[in-house]
Amino acid sequence: MASLAIETENLGxxxxxxxxxxxxxxxxxxxxxxxxxLQIEQGELFGLLGPNGAGKTTLIKILVTLLAPTTGxxxxxxxxxxxxxxxxxxxxxxxxxxxxxxxxxxxxRENLWMFAQFYGLSSKEANRRIEELLTMVGIADxxxxxxxxxxxxxxxxxxxxxxxxTDPEVLFLDEPTLGLDVGASRxxxxxxxxxxxxxxxxxxxxxxxxxxxxxxxxxRTLLLTTxxxxxxxxxCDRVAIINEGRVLACDTPSAxxxxxxxxxxxxxxxxxxxxxxxxxxxxxxxxRKATLSERDGxxxxxxVLVEEAALAGVINVLSQKNVRILKLSKREPTLEDxxxxxxxxxxxxxEKVGASEQ
Amino acid sequence: xxESSFATRNLQxxxxxxxxxxxxxxxxxxxxxxxxxxxxxxxxxxxxxIKPLSGAAILVVMYGIxxxxxxxxPLFPYIYLGNAFxxxxxxxxxxxxxxxxxxxxxxxxLKYMYIAPIRIPVYLLGRGVARFITGSFSxxxxxxxxxxxxxxxxDVMTANWPLFFLALFIGVVMLAMMGLLIGSISLLxxxxxxxxxxxxxxxxxxxxxxxxxxxxxxxxxxxxxxIMPITYxxxxxxxxxxGNVAQAFPTLAGFSNMELLGILLGLSLLFGVISILTFRFxxxxxxxxxxxxxxxxY
Numbered sequence: 001m002a003s004l005a006i007e008t009e010n011l012g013x014x015x016x017x018x019x020x021x022x023x024x025x026x027x028x029x030x031x032x033x034x035x036x037x038l039q040i041e042q043g044e045l046f047g048l049l050g051p052n053g054a055g056k057t058t059l060i061k062i063l064v065t066l067l068a069p070t071t072g073x074x075x076x077x078x079x080x081x082x083x084x085x086x087x088x089x090x091x092x093x094x095x096x097x098x099x100x101x102x103x104x105x106x107x108x109r110e111n112l113w114m115f116a117q118f119y120g121l122s123s124k125e126a127n128r129r130i131e132e133l134l135t136m137v138g139i140a141d142x143x144x145x146x147x148x149x150x151x152x153x154x155x156x157x158x159x160x161x162x163x164x165x166t167d168p169e170v171l172f173l174d175e176p177t178l179g180l181d182v183g184a185s186r187x188x189x190x191x192x193x194x195x196x197x198x199x200x201x202x203x204x205x206x207x208x209x210x211x212x213x214x215x216x217x218x219x220r221t222l223l224l225t226t227x228x229x230x231x232x233x234x235x236c237d238r239v240a241i242i243n244e245g246r247v248l249a250c251d252t253p254s255a256x257x258x259x260x261x262x263x264x265x266x267x268x269x270x271x272x273x274x275x276x277x278x279x280x281x282x283x284x285x286x287x288r289k290a291t292l293s294e295r296d297g298x299x300x301x302x303x304v305l306v307e308e309a310a311l312a313g314v315i316n317v318l319s320q321k322n323v324r325i326l327k328l329s330k331r332e333p334t335l336e337d338x339x340x341x342x343x344x345x346x347x348x349x350x351e352k353v354g355a356s357e358q
Numbered sequence: 359x360x361e362s363s364f365a366t367r368n369l370q371x372x373x374x375x376x377x378x379x380x381x382x383x384x385x386x387x388x389x390x391x392x393x394x395x396x397x398x399x400x401x402x403x404x405x406x407x408i409k410p411l412s413g414a415a416i417l418v419v420m421y422g423i424x425x426x427x428x429x430x431x432p433l434f435p436y437i438y439l440g441n442a443f444x445x446x447x448x449x450x451x452x453x454x455x456x457x458x459x460x461x462x463x464x465x466x467x468l469k470y471m472y473i474a475p476i477r478i479p480v481y482l483l484g485r486g487v488a489r490f491i492t493g494s495f496s497x498x499x500x501x502x503x504x505x506x507x508x509x510x511x512x513d514v515m516t517a518n519w520p521l522f523f524l525a526l527f528i529g530v531v532m533l534a535m536m537g538l539l540i541g542s543i544s545l546l547x548x549x550x551x552x553x554x555x556x557x558x559x560x561x562x563x564x565x566x567x568x569x570x571x572x573x574x575x576x577x578x579x580x581x582x583x584x585i586m587p588i589t590y591x592x593x594x595x596x597x598x599x600x601g602n603v604a605q606a607f608p609t610l611a612g613f614s615n616m617e618l619l620g621i622l623l624g625l626s627l628l629f630g631v632i633s634i635l636t637f638r639f640x641x642x643x644x645x646x647x648x649x650x651x652x653x654x655x656y
Contacts, residue, residue, distance in 0.1 A: 068645045103388070103391070117384045118381070118475070
């Protein structure tokens with residue numbers, strides 16, 4: 001029988017949203033998750049990829065026992081998250097990106113030591129791990145700094161260490177690089193991969209790993225949510241693409257990209273589009289998908305064509321609109337293309353739509 | 359859903375006792391770090407002295423005016439001690455319930471506490487210990503000031519210390535459980551409800567016999583005081599410290615010390631059970647409604 005670290009069955013979550021003071025009687029329902037079925041084996045680095053508001057954080061909140069699902073079931077490390085939260089919690093940890101949580105009045109070491117104590121680590125072992133992990137993320141010199149004196153990025157690194165410190169069997173990282181600069185994000189990604197390669201630390205006081213004895217004995221499992229394609233592509237063994245609460249596809253990054261292997265993908269940098277819309281391009285023969293991203297003084301078009309020959313039609317339309325082509329390149333499919341293929345819009349466009357609807 | 363191979367293993371993550379003890383121990387440490395951090399030790403000490411003395415001074419001045427300076431009336435020690443020990447009510451109720459607000463809104467750590475293998479009610483009680491310690495400073499200073507400057511008839515040689523410490527222990531645990539009750543309700547309130555502990559403590563001030571015997575209240579309001587364990591606790595504290603003077607008031611004069619202890623213990627147990635059940639209910643509802651990590655960004 002498969003040794004599943006995470007398993008969900010028809011998982012759904014509906015939020016009931018109250019209106020403001022004027023609209024007290026109006027209760028809206030927001031479907032955050034619907035019929036999510038996932039099976040994540042132990043030892044996997046699994047990615048949830050989707051735009052903001054897709055339901056990624058809601059799914060993590062359910063899996064870490066913070067939120068009750070409206071429908072369906074979920075098991076983590078073999079235990080039901082609703083009925084057995086006390087058995088799930090010793091085996092998991094979570095880090096949420098883009099927030100400044102932590103006790104600012106405590107030093108970095110004190111913050112981490114305190115959480116280690118809650119998980120039953122001895123002080124000696126906690127201090128050893130704190131030093132080791134802080135060194136790995138490059139902030140060992142800030143160990144005795146009050147966390148309120150840390151920059152957002154350094155505080156985020158401290159929180160990442162907090163998540164890894166207890167050596168959980170299943171770790172949930174919710175947008176771990178959100179708000180970090182390029183260098184810090186790279187450090188974090190490298191750290192995640194290193195951690196997965198290191199053998200599990202000896203079991204903490206009184207705790208037996210629930211996942212031992214199965215296929216991936218003692219191996220760590222990591223569920224990562226992100227809306228950065230590169231992050232998912234670079235890190236994850238498998239990726240589930242999620243949008244509007246539904247899992248649209250779930251496979252390895254290469255298998256997902258394979259879906260588009262028969263198509264021809266082009267990126268065209270142009271002068272301003274003069275009112276040209278993506279819909280106009282998609283209406284052309286053999287143009288499967290088109291996304292536009294406008295910037296100061298120009299735009300970028302990403303095209304998915306059934307045949308390369310369809311490019312001629314696109315160029316013709318651009319010429320008619322007096323749009324100059326500055327650069328044209330054929331490229332390999334990315335997860336962004338897979339998302340566009342599945343949803344019909346880029347993730348950036350979906351986030352803009354979501355923001356305007358709110 | 360497919361049953362995974364390890365789901366039925368009989369796991370003993372850690373014992374409930376060890377989990378509870380480490381929740382309490384570390385929460386106490388954290389609570390003290392927070393409580394004592396806001397100022398340097400000197401300012402902290404000054405605040406700890408001035409605040410209770412100011413509160414007592416207001417009461418003494420009011421009493422002096424109403425009683426025309428008659429501090430030898432037995433009503434004075436009754437009021438003074440009731441007021442002094444009621445400091446614990448505000449400290450414990452606010453200390454425990456405030457931890458929910460503080461962790462959720464300010465430090466944004468409540469969700470991390472929740473997913474840790476700790477017992478949240480015990481953690482919240484531990485967070486209240488720091489307020490008990492600072493509250494104790496205030497109570498001691500207030501009582502000392504009363505003895506030294508206002509002729510409070512407290513004789514350390516005749517006071518019934520075993521009764522005092524027993525009543526104090528039961529009372530503090532009872533107040534902490536009332537704090538847990540308020541903290542549980544705070545879990546469900548998506549507003550900045552930091553005032554809730556203070557508000558409840560202030561409301562009960564009138565009904566607990568802290569500053570006047572319950573007989574002063576209209577008859578229809580008295581039952582509120584009679585079902586509050588604080589009423590019996592304050593009576594026991596007064597009796598243990600100043601003996602017969604406290605028993606001069608009619609409300610609970612018919613009860614022996616043992617009877618009062620029994621009532622206090624029974625009501626404390628009742629409130630304890632109510633608090634735990636309320637926490638379980640609020641905890642479940644908060645998870646259903648997604649409120650554990652909801653912040654209002656006040």
